[in-house]
Amino acid sequence: MSLKAQTEDDFFKARNKALFNEIQSFINQEESKLLSFNDVKQMLKPQNEVYLGMQEVPINLIAGSEGRYYDFDKHFFPKNIHLKTRWARIDEAHLTDVILPPIKLYEIGGLYFVRDGNHRVSVARTKGVECIDAEVVSLKSEIKLKAGMSRTEIQKKVIEYEKRVFYMETAFGDITDFWKLDFSTAGQYDVIYNHILTHKYFINLDKTEEISMPDAVLSWYENVYCPVVTVIKKRKLMRKFRGRTTSDMYVWLIKYWDELKAKFGSDIELDDITDGFTRQFGIGFFS
8 A cells, every 4th residue: 555545544544433433422412522722721710821841741631622623523533524634744754754843732630732733643643652742831720630521521520629619718518508509600609709799798888897708608698599599499490491500590590680670770579580581581591
């Protein structure tokens, strides 16, 4: 077999593997997708970047790409025919022992994402190469990820971390004896913290001595959160929002309520808006 024929055969074998993986993941297509670096970065919110220089990186820890995540599946097999020319050139270099420049990677949470060198990673993985030379920039995060995690699994990991930090920093569970303040999307514990701070601010308007943060937490829970949850349960709203939590509904109802009060005045009661809420937004409101 000629070198050209060999590289074409290698490419189509790799592409067929991507197609097979996509078929296997038909019900849950996310399972076959390569991770987007920007999506993961947005979820993990790293604090700073550190240049680590040249390293030998395990191929199985390269989990995504900065800009080409739509061209390869989660195993870096090529999904599109237009990748063939570039992919075949890299494969030819591999077959003829030509040394290629190191790839460039971001590291975050223990996983790596390609800045430059997606085709080189794809060919190396197809050939069973275990490690690859790379220039690495690390984005520091306290959340640690594992190889093979999907976007949904990463988001769940982030939510667990956010809940742990929120409960630890506010002593929310010890104060309220409520440990099920749970969310289905990341970033909501910051929203709750801001709700508590706003509640604390308005309480202090009528006091000569400032209320403590623990007292504000308990007051918010008893006088804001619990009454709203009572309405949610009374109207059986969660039946229309499967896969979401009562705390999800609390956040969205408060947001919707605030928008209506800003538009129509502060006389609107929570009971008055729940029916309109479900009719207007339906199941797709949280998407």
